Amino acid sequence: MKAITLVAATLLIAGAAQAQKKNVTPGEIVAAAPADAWRAISPDELLVMDLANGGRAIIQLAPQFAPVHVANIQALARSGYWTPANIYRVQDNYVTQWGLNDSEKPLPAGVVAKPPAEYTRALQGLSIKPLGYPDPYAPGAGFADGWPIAYSPSEGWANLAHCYASVGVGRDLSPDTGMGGELYTIIGHATRHLDRNIAVVGRVIEGMDKLSALPRGTGPLGAYEDPKQYVPIASVRLASELPEAERPRFEYMNTGSPAFAEYLRVRANRKDDFYIRPAGGVDLCNVNVPVRRKPSGERG
Amino acid sequence: MKAITLVAATLLIAGAAQAQKKNVTPGEIVAAAPADAWRAISPDELLVMDLANGGRAIIQLAPQFAPVHVANIQALARSGYWTPANIYRVQDNYVTQWGLNDSEKPLPAGVVAKPPAEYTRALQGLSIKPLGYPDPYAPGAGFADGWPIAYSPSEGWANLAHCYASVGVGRDLSPDTGMGGELYTIIGHATRHLDRNIAVVGRVIEGMDKLSALPRGTGPLGAYEDPKQYVPIASVRLASELPEAERPRFEYMNTGSPAFAEYLRVRANRKDDFYIRPAGGVDLCNVNVPVRRKPSGERG
Numbered sequence: 001m002k003a004i005t006l007v008a009a010t011l012l013i014a015g016a017a018q019a020q021k022k023n024v025t026p027g028e029i030v031a032a033a034p035a036d037a038w039r040a041i042s043p044d045e046l047l048v049m050d051l052a053n054g055g056r057a058i059i060q061l062a063p064q065f066a067p068v069h070v071a072n073i074q075a076l077a078r079s080g081y082w083t084p085a086n087i088y089r090v091q092d093n094y095v096t097q098w099g100l101n102d103s104e105k106p107l108p109a110g111v112v113a114k115p116p117a118e119y120t121r122a123l124q125g126l127s128i129k130p131l132g133y134p135d136p137y138a139p140g141a142g143f144a145d146g147w148p149i150a151y152s153p154s155e156g157w158a159n160l161a162h163c164y165a166s167v168g169v170g171r172d173l174s175p176d177t178g179m180g181g182e183l184y185t186i187i188g189h190a191t192r193h194l195d196r197n198i199a200v201v202g203r204v205i206e207g208m209d210k211l212s213a214l215p216r217g218t219g220p221l222g223a224y225e226d227p228k229q230y231v232p233i234a235s236v237r238l239a240s241e242l243p244e245a246e247r248p249r250f251e252y253m254n255t256g257s258p259a260f261a262e263y264l265r266v267r268a269n270r271k272d273d274f275y276i277r278p279a280g281g282v283d284l285c286n287v288n289v290p291v292r293r294k295p296s297g298e299r300g
Numbered sequence: 301m302k303a304i305t306l307v308a309a310t311l312l313i314a315g316a317a318q319a320q321k322k323n324v325t326p327g328e329i330v331a332a333a334p335a336d337a338w339r340a341i342s343p344d345e346l347l348v349m350d351l352a353n354g355g356r357a358i359i360q361l362a363p364q365f366a367p368v369h370v371a372n373i374q375a376l377a378r379s380g381y382w383t384p385a386n387i388y389r390v391q392d393n394y395v396t397q398w399g400l401n402d403s404e405k406p407l408p409a410g411v412v413a414k415p416p417a418e419y420t421r422a423l424q425g426l427s428i429k430p431l432g433y434p435d436p437y438a439p440g441a442g443f444a445d446g447w448p449i450a451y452s453p454s455e456g457w458a459n460l461a462h463c464y465a466s467v468g469v470g471r472d473l474s475p476d477t478g479m480g481g482e483l484y485t486i487i488g489h490a491t492r493h494l495d496r497n498i499a500v501v502g503r504v505i506e507g508m509d510k511l512s513a514l515p516r517g518t519g520p521l522g523a524y525e526d527p528k529q530y531v532p533i534a535s536v537r538l539a540s541e542l543p544e545a546e547r548p549r550f551e552y553m554n555t556g557s558p559a560f561a562e563y564l565r566v567r568a569n570r571k572d573d574f575y576i577r578p579a580g581g582v583d584l585c586n587v588n589v590p591v592r593r594k595p596s597g598e599r600g
Contacts, residue, residue: 092509093464119576134434136568136581164393164489174576188512189464189489189585193570196577209392209516212488216509268436270493276419276474277496281436283583285489 025272026263030290033259038251039146040294045070046239046248047077047202051087052232055210058239058248059167060291061202062147065160066118069169069199072111072180077238079108081181086230087214091222093188096211097170098233100181107179117177118199120157128158129255133268133281137161137192141284143255143264146291147203148284150195160200162191163285167202187212190285205250205291249294263290325572326563330590333559338551339446340594345370346539346548347377347502351387352532355510358539358548359467360591361502362447365460366418369469369499372411372480377538379408381481386530387514391522393488396511397470398533400481407479417477418499420457428458429555433568433581437461437492441584443555443564446591447503448584450495460500462491463585465508469499487512490585505550505591549594563590 047059063070076082082099089097107113126144128151135141138150144158151158162168167185171178177199185204204211219225239247253260268282347359363370376382382399389397407413426444428451435441438450444458451458462468467485471478477499485504504511519525539547553560568582 090513092512117576131436133436135436136431136433136583137579138581173573187488190583192583192586193567193575193579195579197570197575212392213390213513213515215513267493270497273473275493275497276417279437279493279495281438283436283490283492286492 023272024266026266026270029259029263029266030253030292033253033257033263033290037254037257037259038292039254041205041250041252041291043239043242043247043249044074045202046250047073047236048239048242048248049082049207049236050234051210052234055207057204057207057210058250059202060205060250060252062160062200064145065121065147065158066169066199066201068112068115069118069177069180069201072115073183073201074238075108075110076180077236078241080235081105081108082233082236085233085236086227087211087233088217088230089184089221089223090187090214090217092216094186094191094222095184096187096214097182097184098231099170099183101170102179102181105181107181111179113179115177115179115199117175119177119196120159123151123153123156123158126151126158127256129260129264131282131284131287132264133283135284137195143260143287143289146252146255146289148287148289150192150284157196159196161284162186162194162198162200163203164188164190165204165208166190166200167204168194169199169201171198185211190283192285205252206248206293250291251294252292253290255289260289323572324566326566326570329559329563329566330553330592333553333557333563333590337554337557337559338592339554341505341550341552341591343539343542343547343549344374345502346550347373347536348539348542348548349382349507349536350534351510352534355507357504357507357510358550359502360505360550360552362460362500364445365421365447366469366499366501368412368415369418369477369480369501372415373483373501374538375408375410376480377536378541380535381405381408382533382536385533385536386527387511387533388517388530389484389521389523390487390514390517392516394486394491394522395484396487396514397482397484398531399470399483401470402479402481405481407481411479413479415477415479415499417475419477419496420459423451423453423456423458426451426458427556429560429564431582431584431587432564433583435584437495443560443587443589446552446555446589448587448589450492450584457496459496461584462486462494462498462500463503464488464490465504466490466500467502467504468494469501471498485511490583492585505552506548506593550591551594552592553590555589560589 087098130142140151169178170182269278387398430442469478470482569578
């Protein structure tokens with residue numbers, strides 16, 4: 001592996017002072033963002049999925065975009081619905097999928113068997129930070145409440161975008177929307193063609209590699225052909241169900257904050273030492289809203 | 301896993317005749333494309349990478365975009381430069397990287413130690429099929445000679461885009477461009493911000509899962525911290541070096557063909573049975589130029 005050469009490193013130090021402003025990296029902006037640029041994630045909106053192999057993936061839910069589906073998922077988690085269940089599909093450059101459907105296990109009380117088509121929501125009520133660059137999938141693209149969205153001002157809708165690590169609800173052919181028992185996450189290039197065709201309910205915010213680095217299935221659509229290949233799920237719980245001391249605590253960057261605006265600007269104009277030509281643009285799913293463990297010492 | 305219900309399947313059959321035109325899938329267009337919509341890939345432009353674990357990844361080279369870098373890679377392969385070498389970096393939603401650099405092994409004869417910055421090439425001479433939708437990274441986006449490209453008509457440049465499975469040349473800080481001994485492939489969302497900052501030399505066309513499903517490295521930038529984690533490379537050869545009977549034979553869809561135009565149209569307007577709302581657009585890296593094994597019986 002290449003190491004940065006001594007000459008380059010020396011130049012880097014010499015030029016650091018004058019380059020301080022223009023060569024800042026996205027990571028430096030995140031590290032320097034003030035406390036009020038961050039918002040805590042409610043423990044009711046964190047899904048903690050423990051795999052039998054010891055891996056853990058943590059999913060942030062987005063009730064503001066798919067309230068009935070998210071309420072279903074919360075009820076399923078509280079009932080222990082996914083114990084046991086499996087990861088049964090891993091399709092390269094597409095999805096990892098897991099869970100159970102209503103033909104495999106009766107639905108617990110409170111779960112809506114046929115949720116409405118929460119593929120979009122009203123644009124009204126969202127405070128949007130526009131991406132500022134054209135989007136091939138929708139008239140508008142940007143960020144609302146920490147999430148990447150596409151939208152139409154003239155038609156009044158907004159949808160949570162299918163980006164890397166987005167979590168959506170598996171379904172059969174329309175008008176079925178899926179009740180939330182089968183979930184998938186995107187493990188390759190953003191599948192934006194699924195936008196407005198599926199209920200997106202959240203995103204994996206930690207442990208994504210436990211889902212993205214699995215062997216690809218060799219059956220149709222990446223299904224594992226032999227049940228021995230299944231990756232068993234030990235439990236799926238809301239963080240709020242865990243003992244207080246064991247709860248993971250996360251926060252996401254407020255996409256209405258000045259820190260996010262600066263982060264977005266730099267993601268679109270990389271000019272730190274590795275880069276020669278800043279792109280002057282960025283696509284919605286290459287921005288990656290910062291999400292992190294809450295710094296220790298902070299609570300709430 | 302859900303199966304399509306009997307009712308839905310029946311409707312599907314009943315509606316097939318009338319829906320034949322409007323509901324065609326991208327896969328059906330590829331399957332129906334005439335022989336003259338395909339172009340054979342030269343065995344000198346196929347890099348066959350065999351891993352010690354039995355996996356094989358095959359890379360199509362793009363000499364028309366980075367001729368000096370590709371000639372280097374061909375010379376390195378012919379000299380057995382990468383026997384032995386390792387995959388030493390796997391960063392989630394970013395890259396898998398492998399190879400050796402000139403401090404690790406002397407360069408074989410004919411390899412240009414300091415290639416020019418082949419990050420772009422002249423737009424002139426390329427026959428372009430425009431994407432037809434806006435691109436946030438460049439004034440123009442489309443396809444030339446089977447490859448996804450971005451370009452500027454006013455400035456006269458074109459670059460091979462960083463999409464999923466694209467292969468680029470690792471480098472240190474500029475003005476180093478990398479001599480081709482260290483290569484990487486994109487294993488997540490398209491890293492278009494690297495466009496025009498790195499020499500892109502090809503794409504993985506088979507066995508991508510052997511590179512994308514590897515455990516993620518836990519060191520800085522996804523480096524494997526313990527050399528025991530390295531994935532050893534057994535050999536990297538050009539297909540033209542293999543005995544005739546053992547050569548893999550591939551072809552890609554001519555992006556100037558009517559079949560590709562139809563494929564592109566449908567990728568942007570999915571309206572087969574699963575989809576409710578066609579996007580009416582698609583991004584450059586979500587098109588995926590069809591590449592396939594040459595049907596048996598055909599030669600050349």
